[in-house]
Every structure is written in structure tokens, then in C-alpha cells.
Amino acid sequence: xxxxxxxxxxxxxxxxxxxxxxxxxxxxxxxxxxxxxxxxxxxxxxxxxxxxxxxxxxxxxxxxxxxxxxxxxxxxxxxxxxxxxxxxxxxxxxxxxxxxxxxxxxxxxxxxxxxxxxxxxxxxxxxxxxxxxxxxxxxxxxxxxxxxxxxxxxxxxxxxxxxxxxxxxxxxxxxxxxxxxxxxxxxxx
Amino acid sequence: xxxxxxxxxxxxxxxxxxxxxxxxxxxxxxxxxxxxxxxxxxxxxxxxxxxxxxxxxxxxxxxxxxxxxxxxxxxxxxxxxxxxxxxxxxxxxxxxxxxxxxxxxxxxxxxxxxxxxxxxxxxxxxxxxxxxxxxxxxxxxxxxxxxxxxxxxxxxxxxxxxxxxxxxxxxxxxxxxxxxxxxxxxxxxxxxxxxxxxxxxxxxxxxxxxxxxxxxxxxxxxxxxxxxxxxxxxxxxxxxxxxxxxxxxxxxxxxxxxxxxxxxxxxxxxxxxxxxxxxxxxxxxxxxxxxxxxxxxxxxxxxxxxxxxxxxxxxxxxxxxxxxxxxxxxxxxxxxxxxxxxxxxxxxxxxxxxxxxxxxxxxxxxxxxxxxxxxxxxxxxxxxxxxxxxxxxxxxxxxxxxxxxxxxxxxxxxxxxxxxxxxxxxxxxxxxxxxxxxxxxxxxxxxxxxxxxxxxxxxxxxxxxxxxxxxxxxxxxxxxxxxxxxxxxxxxxxxxxxxxxxxxxxxxxxxxxxxxxxxxxxxxxxxxxxxxxxxxxxxxxxxxxxxxxxxxxxxxxxxxxxxxxxxxxxxxxxxxxxxxxxxxxxxxxxxxxxxxxxxxxxxxxxxxxxxx
Numbered sequence: 001x002x003x004x005x006x007x008x009x010x011x012x013x014x015x016x017x018x019x020x021x022x023x024x025x026x027x028x029x030x031x032x033x034x035x036x037x038x039x040x041x042x043x044x045x046x047x048x049x050x051x052x053x054x055x056x057x058x059x060x061x062x063x064x065x066x067x068x069x070x071x072x073x074x075x076x077x078x079x080x081x082x083x084x085x086x087x088x089x090x091x092x093x094x095x096x097x098x099x100x101x102x103x104x105x106x107x108x109x110x111x112x113x114x115x116x117x118x119x120x121x122x123x124x125x126x127x128x129x130x131x132x133x134x135x136x137x138x139x140x141x142x143x144x145x146x147x148x149x150x151x152x153x154x155x156x157x158x159x160x161x162x163x164x165x166x167x168x169x170x171x172x173x174x175x176x177x178x179x180x181x182x183x184x185x186x187x188x189x
Numbered sequence: 190x191x192x193x194x195x196x197x198x199x200x201x202x203x204x205x206x207x208x209x210x211x212x213x214x215x216x217x218x219x220x221x222x223x224x225x226x227x228x229x230x231x232x233x234x235x236x237x238x239x240x241x242x243x244x245x246x247x248x249x250x251x252x253x254x255x256x257x258x259x260x261x262x263x264x265x266x267x268x269x270x271x272x273x274x275x276x277x278x279x280x281x282x283x284x285x286x287x288x289x290x291x292x293x294x295x296x297x298x299x300x301x302x303x304x305x306x307x308x309x310x311x312x313x314x315x316x317x318x319x320x321x322x323x324x325x326x327x328x329x330x331x332x333x334x335x336x337x338x339x340x341x342x343x344x345x346x347x348x349x350x351x352x353x354x355x356x357x358x359x360x361x362x363x364x365x366x367x368x369x370x371x372x373x374x375x376x377x378x379x380x381x382x383x384x385x386x387x388x389x390x391x392x393x394x395x396x397x398x399x400x401x402x403x404x405x406x407x408x409x410x411x412x413x414x415x416x417x418x419x420x421x422x423x424x425x426x427x428x429x430x431x432x433x434x435x436x437x438x439x440x441x442x443x444x445x446x447x448x449x450x451x452x453x454x455x456x457x458x459x460x461x462x463x464x465x466x467x468x469x470x471x472x473x474x475x476x477x478x479x480x481x482x483x484x485x486x487x488x489x490x491x492x493x494x495x496x497x498x499x500x501x502x503x504x505x506x507x508x509x510x511x512x513x514x515x516x517x518x519x520x521x522x523x524x525x526x527x528x529x530x531x532x533x534x535x536x537x538x539x540x541x542x543x544x545x546x547x548x549x550x551x552x553x554x555x556x557x558x559x560x561x562x563x564x565x566x567x568x569x570x571x572x573x574x575x576x577x578x579x580x581x582x583x584x585x586x587x588x589x590x591x592x593x594x595x596x597x598x599x600x601x602x603x604x605x606x607x608x609x610x611x612x613x614x615x616x617x618x619x620x621x622x623x624x625x626x627x628x629x630x631x632x633x634x635x636x637x638x639x640x641x642x643x644x645x646x647x648x649x650x651x652x653x654x655x656x657x658x659x660x661x662x663x664x665x666x667x668x669x670x671x672x673x674x675x676x677x678x679x680x681x682x683x684x685x686x687x688x689x690x691x692x693x694x695x696x697x698x699x700x701x702x703x704x705x706x707x708x709x710x711x712x713x714x715x716x717x718x719x720x721x722x723x724x725x726x727x728x729x730x731x732x733x734x735x736x737x738x739x740x741x742x743x744x745x746x747x748x749x750x751x752x753x754x755x756x757x758x759x760x761x762x763x764x765x766x767x768x769x770x771x772x773x774x775x776x777x778x779x780x781x782x783x784x785x786x787x788x789x790x791x792x793x794x795x796x797x798x799x800x801x
Contacts, residue, residue: 067781071794077770109783130787138784138792144775151719151770 004037007174008055010080011043014069015096015143016062019160020087021045024059026163034167037174042079051079057173058083060152063093064144068137077150082173085155086166090146094159097143109141154178157186196230205240212241213563215251215545219258220486220528227263254547254693256310256529257486264299264306266344268292269323272309273448274683275606275669279319280333285309287334291341305344310529311687312448313487316606316669317374317613324350326489328370363494364458370490373455374613377629379600381580381592382456382573383616386463389507391579395470396515398582403474404430407578410586411598416442416534416571417641417665418740422578425568428558430475432566437477439468439520440562440569444485444539446531447642448687449667452602453572455614457484457491460576461498465522467575469512470582471568472520480522481562483539486529495524531691535739536561536569538693549693550739573602573666593619597658601666605630608672623662624653632670637677637756642667643684644744647677649755677759681748682710688745699742702733706749717773718764726753 013021021044025031041055042048058080064070077083088094102108113130117123146152156169165185172178204221208214218237222229229252238245252258270276270285289295292305299306315321318330327350329340343353351358354369361369378384395403408423429437441464445453456464468480482495499522502508512518530548532538537551540562561567570578577599581589589599597619603626606612610631617626623640627633638648640657641664648655648662655661671680685707694700709726712718730746737743753760767773777795785791 067777067784067792067794070775070777070780074771083770107783107787110787113787132788132790134790134793136788137794138781138788138790140780141783142780144780147772149772149775151721151767151772 006037006039007057008041008053009038009043009057009059010041010051010055010076011045011059012061012072012076013044014060014062014073014090014146015065016087016089016094018044018061020061020090023086023158023160023163024166027167028163030167034170038170051075055080056082057170060085060090060146061087062089063096063146064140064149065096066137066139070140070144070149073146073149082153083146083150084169084173085146085152086158086161088157088159090152091155091157093143093145097145100142109139113139157181196226196233198232198236200225201233201236202240205237210240210242211545212243212247213543213545215241215243215248216255216525216528216542219248219252219255220526223258223528227265227267228259228261231260250547251545254530254549255486255527258528262299262303264304266304266325266350267306267308267323269308269310269313270296271311271313271315271319271321271323273312273316273319274680275312275316275449276319276321277683278607278675281320283334284320284322284332284337287337288341291338310487311531311690312446312450314445314451314454314485315371316449316451317604318372319606323487323489324353326492327351327354328490329353330371363497367458367491367494371454371458373458375455375459375616376605376611376613377615377617379616379618381589381600381616382460382463382576382602383614386460386580387583388462389466389513391582392466392469392507393513395473395582396513396518400430400474400476403470403582406586407474407581410581410589411596412574412577412581412589413597413659414571415573415577415601415665417447417644417663419659419663422570422574425558425570426471426474428556429477429566429568432559434559434566436479436563436565437475438562438565438567439471439475439477439480440536440539440543440567441468441480441482441522441575442534442536442539442569442571443488444483444527444534445488445572446485446534446691447644447665447667448684449604449606449639449642449669450665451604451606452614452666454488454491455604456572456576456602457488457495461495462502463576463579464572465498465502465508467570467577467579468522469508469520470579471570471575473518475566475568477568478519478521480520481525481543482522483525483527483533483543485533486527489526492524492526499524530693531687532693532739532741535741537739539569540567547693549695550741552738571665594658596660601657601664603657603664603668604666605632605668605670607670608632608635608675609670617657619658621657622654623648623657626657626668627653627670630668630670634672635670636673636675637671637680639667639669639671639680640664642669643687643748644740645747645751647680647748647751647755652755677752677756678710678714678763681752682707682714684748685710685745688741692741692745696737696739696742698733698736699745702729702742703745705729706733706746710749712774713760713763715774716763716765719767719772720764722764723753723760 040046042051058076085091099112105111117130205218208218234248238248294300296307320332321330404426412422413419508521510519525543527533533542533548535550538548542548557567592599600616600618603615640646640662689703689707692699730750733746734743
């Protein structure tokens with residue numbers, strides 16, 4: 001494998017907590033081995049903000065809660081051959097998707113923002129306003145899992161996924177041997 | 190909003206007292222309250238809770254479960270349009286529009302003077318004379334714009350719903366009332382049920398036998414349940430007879446809710462005595478002293494007829510103490526009215542409903558034959574099954590066994606509707622080919638036939654030689670014919686929406702999964718589906734089937750699975766791969782629209798043109 005050109009990998013965190021990026025580090029010393037086969041392009045790890053060229057693998061943490069998430073995800077889809085969602089937020093929306101449960105309201109988004117910034121019990125917001133800086137991306141009407149916005153090729157479950165599972169998946173993908181997960185590896189605890 | 194009738198709590202108390210303040214009769218108490226005041230007010234619920242010793246929330250739980258009970262004031266007259274797919278194809282849209290125009294309200298609204306509410310309801314068992322509607326408990330059929338105008342003008346002129354049927358409605362017998370409202374449409378009478386039936390011959394024969402011999406006769410006849418599941422009736426009775434219990438019950442499942450099924454309606458109209466005779470024989474066989482007929486709320490127009498039959502049989506000693514002079518054989522039946530919940534056709538849910546609970550299925554096992562109504566051994570049999578049982582006792586098991594074919598003995602009532610010349614009820618022996626039935630009903634031009642209702646099988650033209658038996662096309666009786674001009678995916682979407690509406694909500698896979706199926710099918714219809722969405726339909730369907738605890742969830746994906754199997758081209762014609770991997774179903778403009786309005790600004794990313 002060492003004669004082959006290095007695989008190019010990009011990563012991003014959308015509506016996530018960076019826990020899944022931390023979980024990537026959980027592969028410990030195997031990371032060194034992996035890095036001999038991989039070059040990291042656009043990623044918070046390298047602080048590269050735009051794709052320098054097309055990538056083999058894109059790793060997505062988090063779902064889509066605002067327009068910027070959608071924009072980034074679509075950009076990853078256009079620039080990566082294989083798109084991997086890691087963690088429950090990417091796969092199902094995760095914790096941020098709790099706001100999708102505000103259903104019996106004519107204006108769920110307003111209700112959510114007002115509780116978060118104005119009316120909630122432990123709020124200390126002296127402005128009594130919902131933040132609305134022009135630089136803030138617009139929120140979506142609800143939190144979407146990545147697979148509803150673009151086609152996802154592989155989804156690694158867990159919150160966060162185990163480092164072993166991430167390593168196995170990447171190693172198999174790089175070797176062209178990935179055939180899905182063993183059922184006993186897909187569990188929630 | 191509307192002028193609600195003032196709720197007289199004294200009368201609510203009287204209603205509750207009439208049922209002995211028994212929490213087990215909650216459905217009756219709430220039905221009567223609904224009828225008296227056209228809604229169940231919070232005060233009424235509070236009083237009922239107090240008198241029956243339940244919590245207010247428990248009463249609310251029952252009241253909110255059933256479609257015919259309302260926690261908001263309803264009009265003095267409630268018009269419920271039957272919103273079945275057959276009615277839609279028969280012109281429901283024009284009927285609905287005319288009702289809305291003439292009444293000046295939309296579906297789901299009540300007129301400002303509190304006179305009329307307009308609603309839709311799933312299949313009310315009148316597919317052979319669609320479009321149909323209920324006006325309070327009165328049923329009107331074969332509606333068109335002209336008839337709707339007549340109805341509305343009549344109601345506005347102060348006529349009661351009954352007056353719309355006949356000027357001398359009050360003088361008619363219950364049987365005449367039923368047949369004035371609804372045609373039986375018996376197209377083919379077979380030798381078992383719809384041909385000549387001597388009165389109580391089966392019961393008299395049964396009284397000459399020991400209970401064990403009655404069950405032996407049934408087992409030898411090969412009779413299987415006619416509600417859809419096809420469990421051997423004799424075995425069910427034997428289990429109940431052998432189970433431990435102080436009290437035993439016989440229940441007749443007349444909650445005929447499977448869309449497209451209306452055979453029990455005809456039996457209850459034409460053969461009410463035979464149904465009760467069958468129940469009485471069952472009571473003798475298993476040693477039951479009490480019986481319940483659970484009649485769906487949509488068939489309330491049959492209530493007087495059944496009550497009259499029960500009263501007549503009590504009067505001449507065929508119900509009550511010492512039936513037909515046999516000392517120690519006591520059996521009586523009460524009529525339990527449902528209140529608009531499809532799920533109550535599931536036996537566990539039906540038992541819950543009779544116990545005054547929300548109509549939620551019970552966990553199985555234990556089965557009702559050992560732990561049924563009030564925890565006692567209970568047999569729940571379909572109307573048609575009980576009628577067959579009575580005939581078998583009269584004519585003998587060999588006679589019945591010889592009709593039909595191995596594994597599927599006797600005759601079956603098929604309720605045929607949809608795109609055919611002669612919709613109605615056909616009593617035919619098992620084993621007929623579907624094509625033969627279609628020829629008989631004048632539906633040779635069919636492109637698809639739904640056998641067994643939405644939880645059954647959608648059969649395509651190339652397999653019309655399949656046979657109507659338990660081993661091939663099992664059915665509770667529904668046969669819905671669809672012509673070549675019908676859109677298969679529209680039909681599938683309708684039936685999935687039906688299950689979404691009727692799921693009791695207990696199991697998440699059924700409550701949520703069916704909504705996902707509904708959305709997925711909408712995606713196919715809109716032409717936005719990708720090839721992998723077909724796998725998604727299959728995966729999700731099998732999850733729902735495997736993880737739901739009652740028959741509703743175990744069969745609700747069938748409209749999709751059976752059309753995927755038999756009409757694969759319909760699906761593959763609607764999918765297209767997305768070249769760029771972006772989902773066509775995700776619409777960023779609608780997703781950010783709420784935020785755009787709240788923030789009073791446009792998107793820097795997706796609204797490029799700031800000059801507008």
C-alpha cells in the first residue's frame with residue numbers, strides 16, 4: 001500500500017459537539033500508521049478551510065441545523081468520493097434534533113428560540129433578544145440527518161463511535177475491503 | 190366558537206348511574222354523554238371520573254382514543270363522509286365540495302350556530318354503494334351533488350336525519366329501517382349462509398349433544414375463522430372450554446373495519462338470528478353464561494335491529510335462563526357499541542374496549558381463550574364464523590367439510606367493490622380462482638385486485654389465476670377491484686395513511702414507522718425517489734412487522750410490500766438516480782423560510798441576488 005499515492009481525507013463538524021473528532025483520536029498509536037497512508041485536506045484538524053482538490057473520503061460529524069451546515073455538507077458531497085457520517089448526530093440528528101419535538105406549535109422555531117434566549121427559566125439575557133447578527137447563519141425549520149440532505153455512503157454508529165470501529169472502517173475502506181459492519185459492532189451503550 | 194349545548198351535570202350523573210358507575214362500562218357512559226351533549230366537556234369528565242373512581246386523566250384517555258367521542262363541542266348533526274379509496278374513486282371529491290358549499294363550512298369545522306359538523310371518516314363498510322356518509326347514526330349512500338343538495342336543504346328545513354330516509358321512518362320496523370338506508374346487494378347466495386336457513390335448527394341439534402361433542406363436530410368440519418386470520422374455530426373453542434376460570438365469555442366480533450369489507454353488515458341485517466344462534470351454541474360448547482356483540486360505531490343504524498332480535502329471543506326463551514327448556518343452560522348477550530376505532534377489530538383491543546379502556550391491544554400470550562375479557566377465558570369469533578358454526582351443527586360436519594377444498598372448507602362471503610359492474614356480497618365455496626370471481630362480478634377489465642383489504646395482497650393481472658383459499662390468497666372477505674385507469678401508488682399512499690390514522694400509538698415502530706412509510710411513498714409519487722429508497726421501504730417495512738405487538742403493525746406495510754412484489758415496474762418507473770448525490774427531496778428554500786421571516790433577513794448563501 002505504501003507505493004500507492006496517499007488517500008486524501010477531509011473532515012468537518014456540522015451540528016455536533018466535536019466529540020466524534022475526539023473519537024477519531026481514540027485510535028491512539030494506530031493513528032501514526034494510518035497517517036502514512038492518508039493525507040488530510042480540508043479539516044478542522046489542519047485548519048484548511050476549502051478543498052485544495054478532490055478527496056477520496058469525507059468524514060462528517062453532526063447533522064444539519066442551519067444553512068451553513070447544508071452548504072458545507074453539499075460541498076463535501078461534491079468534492080468527496082465516499083462520504084462517511086460518524087456518530088448519531090450525523091446519522092439521526094442526535095441531541096440537537098430534540099428541537100424537532102416541538103411539533104404542536106404554529107411557529108416551532110420561534111418557540112424554540114424564545115425559550116432558549118428569553119423565556120427559559122435559567123436564562124440571564126439582559127438584551128431580551130434572540131441573537132440576530134447578520135453573520136449568523138439562518139436556522140433550518142428542523143434538524144436534518146445528513147442522509148436527508150445528501151447521499152451518505154457509510155454511517156458509523158455511536159455517540160461517539162469507538163475508536164476501534166472508526167479505525168476498522170477506515171482501514172477496510174482504504175484497502176477496498178469494506179463490506180458493512182458486523183452486527184455485534186453496531187450497538188448502543 | 191360554536192354554541193355548545195350547556196352540559197347538565199345532573200344528566201351526566203344519571204348516565205353514569207345507569208351503568209352502575211362502573212368504570213368497565215366507560216365506553217357506554219362516554220358514548221351516551223357524547224350523544225346527549227354532542228361533546229364530552231371537562232366538567233363531565235371530572236364528574237364521571239369521580240363517580241367511577243378513576244382519575245380524570247384515565248377518563249380523558251378513553252375519550253381521546255375514539256374518533257366518535259369529542260372533547261370539543263360538535264354540531265347537533267354530525268355528517269361523516271366516508272373517505273375510503275373506493276369512495277374517492279366514486280366521486281367523493283364532488284360530494285365533499287357540494288357539502289362544503291351548501292353548508293358553508295369546511296371539512297373538520299362546525300357551523301357557527303352549532304347545528305352541523307362536517308368530518309371525514311375511514312371506510313364505513315358501504316363500498317358497494319359509495320360514496321356514502323353517516324348523518325348522526327343514519328346512513329346515506331350513493332351520494333352525488335344532487336342528493337347532497339337535497340340532504341342539506343332538508344336538514345336546513347328542519348328535517349331530522351331519519352326523515353331524509355323515509356317520511357314514515359318511525360312506523361318502519363328495525364329491519365325495514367336498515368334496508369331503507371342500505372342495500373344488501375346479495376349477488377350470489379351460497380348453500381350455507383345466504384340460502385334458506387331453518388330457524389334455530391343448529392341450536393336444537395347442539396342441545397342434544399354434550400359440549401365436548403359440539404366442539405368435536407366443529408373440529409371435524411374444518412371451519413376456520415372468517416375474520417382474516419383463519420384460526421381453526423373448533424380448536425379455539427376447545428382451548429376456552431379447557432381453560433381454568435369461574436366465568437367464561439363468548440364475544441362476537443362485529444367490528445368490521447377492514448376497508449372494503451362489508452359482509453358482516455349483510456349478515457347482521459339478513460341473519461341476525463343466525464349470529465345469535467351461533468353465539469348461543471358457542472356458549473353451550475365452552476360453558477359461557479355471558480356474551481357480548483361488539484358492533485362498530487359506524488353500524489349504529491343496525492343497533493335497533495340487533496336489540497330487537499335479542500329482545501325477541503329473550504322473550505321466547507332462546508336467550509336468558511334455561512334456554513329452550515334446558516335446565517342450567519343460561520346465556521345472555523349484551524350489545525357493546527364501538528366508537529370509531531379500526532384497531533378494536535383486533536381481539537385484544539376489542540376486549541380492552543369492552544372493559545372500558547382505550548382500545549389498545551393486549552400483549553400475547555396469554556391469549557383471550559385463557560385470559561380474555563376481565564381476565565376470564567373468552568372466545569372472540571367473527572360474525573360469519575359464528576353463523577357457519579350454527580349451520581354446521583344443523584347440517585353436520587361432513588356436509589360442510591365436503592364444500593371447498595382441503596385446508597379451506599365451506600363457503601366464504603366475499604364483499605366485492607370498486608371498478609366492477611356488480612359490487613356486493615358473493616357467497617362462494619373456497620378454492621375459486623380470482624379470475625372466475627372477477628368474471629362473476631363483471632370486473633374482467635381489472636388491472637389490480639386487492640384481496641383481504643389493505644393488510645392483504647394486491648394482485649396483478651398476470652396472476653389472476655391465484656386461488657381464494659387460506660393457502661394462497663387468504664382474505665377476511667374484502668375484494669377491491671381497481672381498473673387500469675387507477676394509480677397504484679395513490680392507492681398505496683391512501684392505505685398507508687389509513688394505518689397512520691388507525692395506529693393506536695402504543696408501539697413506536699407502528700406509530701412512527703408508518704408515518705415514515707407514508708412520507709417515503711409521497712416521495713415516490715412526487716418523482717423524487719432514488720433507487721436506494723426501494724431498499725429503504727423494504728427495510729423499514731420489515732422493522733415495523735418484526736417489532737409491533739399486534740396485527741395492525743404486523744400487516745400495515747403490506748400495501749407497499751405486496752405492490753413492490755407484484756407491481757415492481759410502478760416503483761422503478763418513478764425512481765431516478767441522483768447524479769450529484771444531493772437529495773432532491775431536501776428543499777433548502779422551505780427549510781430556511783421560517784428563520785428568514787423571524788430574522789427579517791435573507792440568506793447570504795442561498796439567496797444570492799440581493800438586488801431583488
